[in-house]
Amino acid sequence: TKQTFANMKQTDQTTQAFLNLNEDEAVRTAQEIDKAGIDPENLLSGIPVAIKDNLVTKGLTTTAASKMLENFKPIYSATAVEKLAAKQTINVGKTNMDEFAMGGSTENSAFKVTTNAWDKTKVPGGSSGGSAAAVASGQVPLALGSDTGGSIRQPASFNGVVGMKPTYGRVSRWGLIAFGSSLDEIGPITRSVKDNAVALSAIAGHDDHDLTTSTKEVPDFAAELNEKTTVKGMKIGLPKEFIGEGVDEDVKNAVLAAADKYRELGATVDEVSLPHNKYGVAAYYIIASSEASSNLQRFDGIRYGYRADDVKNLEDVYVKSRSEGFGDEVKRRIMLGTYSLSAGFYDAYFKKAAKVRTLIIRDFQKVMEDHDFIMGPVAPTVAFSIGAEISDPMTMYMNDILTIPVNLAGLPGMSIPAGFSNGMPIGLQLIGKPFDEETLYKAGYVFE
Ligand code: GLN
Secondary structure: OHHHHHHHHHHHHHHOOEEEEOHHHHHHHHHHHHHHOOOOOOOOOOOEEEEEOOEOEOOEOOOOOOHHHOOOOOOOOOHHHHHHHHOOOEEEEEEOOOHHHOOOOOOOOOOOOOOOOOOOOEOOOOOOHHHHHHHHOOOOOEEEEEEOOOOOHHHHHHHOOEEEEOOOOOEOOOOEOOOOOOOOEEEEEEOOHHHHHHHHHHHEOOEOOEOOOOOOOOOOOOOOOOOOOOOOOOEEEEEHHHHOOOOOHHHHHHHHHHHHHHHHOOOEEEEEOOOOHHHHHHHHHHHHHHHHHHHHHHOOOOOOOOOOOOOOOHHHHHHHHHHHHOOHHHHHHHHHHHHHHOOOOOHHHHHHHHHHHHHHHHHHHHHHHOOOEEEEEOOOOOOOEOOOOOOOHHHHHHOOOOOHHHHHOOOOEEEEEEEEEOOEEEEEEEEEOOOOHHHHHHHHHOOO
16 A cells, blocks of 8 residues: 555656545555455455545545535545445545536646646546546556546546446445436446456445435356457447547547457447437536536535635625636536526426437437447547647537437446557447446457
């Protein structure tokens, strides 16, 4: 653990993946594990893990990269964090992210700019950019992220690591600072598919604190990852919309090469269609922003974190604290969300977006009727330069065109490294049936 911190401090001078290190407590935990003895059956025993800063950690400052929570010390830990601790992992610190997970480059953090592990002039992706960069730069073998519209898969793709967004309801969201509650999901980011499978088995499962969690049994996801031939006979769908216009040529070719690899191993890959995919981004920004505007009401200057001084009355506390505490992107979402939920506009926006969501769900269901999983790119491009898109929200939003529909449908989606373009990693996305992360791990293991 001490060596891990020495390495982290060195590497993080460039990467800037961490907002807050947990050194004293981590060393104490490591000593306790030493005393108790490592359980050889428990692959996670003694493993350093990093936690995205929108997962609350008892006694350890949790900011969601917002000035609003700058000095907030939670009084409990998220279920996923507790479950990792129960496996004798060591929480080494909290990772940088876009404020309240809103963004795709980690540039919306109120505190620092994280750099891509492969090129320090490039973004690490987002919103779990700190977690992905921490893993890719060799600081930790495992980090937790959250994914509302791509925030685990896209930074994993940009940094050449493995990221799993499990099925909605697979992992408890208790203790995850809510963004879009019908979309949010917690998942692991690791260097290998097998590590990822081990981590998901550890954090998944029903939780009385989150009644959207499933009571389905959690498989040992790593158990069958010993040979690469398990894709034999599988039927894979490749949506034509995923390799169409706007997708970079190198990215497209990496996906087609992966398809060939699956064919070589005895799977079939055929072209399918997700016709409503193109409406995903529009529907998502209505639904996610609406849910966010509601979830973020609790940051009122009274209950948590930041409170403006120099206030005259109660309304002033709310207005000033929220004006000063939230960054621009968060305010943009709150405005968009409250507008689309307001009485005169609900039918035109929120209700319509909800209907589009149903069409997207049906598209996936139709393809999944006769396919084991779907493959495609994670993002249309590789990591872009820091500063290149931050002043253009629409361009930034379009980066998630291939990940967002998966959240709208609640399906599992995984990003695995599948080549390079100009020295930057390309991610392959595998999308599964509800609660069938197992198939995705098997299919991902082919590229291990
Ligand atoms: N980039 C998307 C957004 O800004 C997705 C973020 C996420 O998955 N948390 O909303």
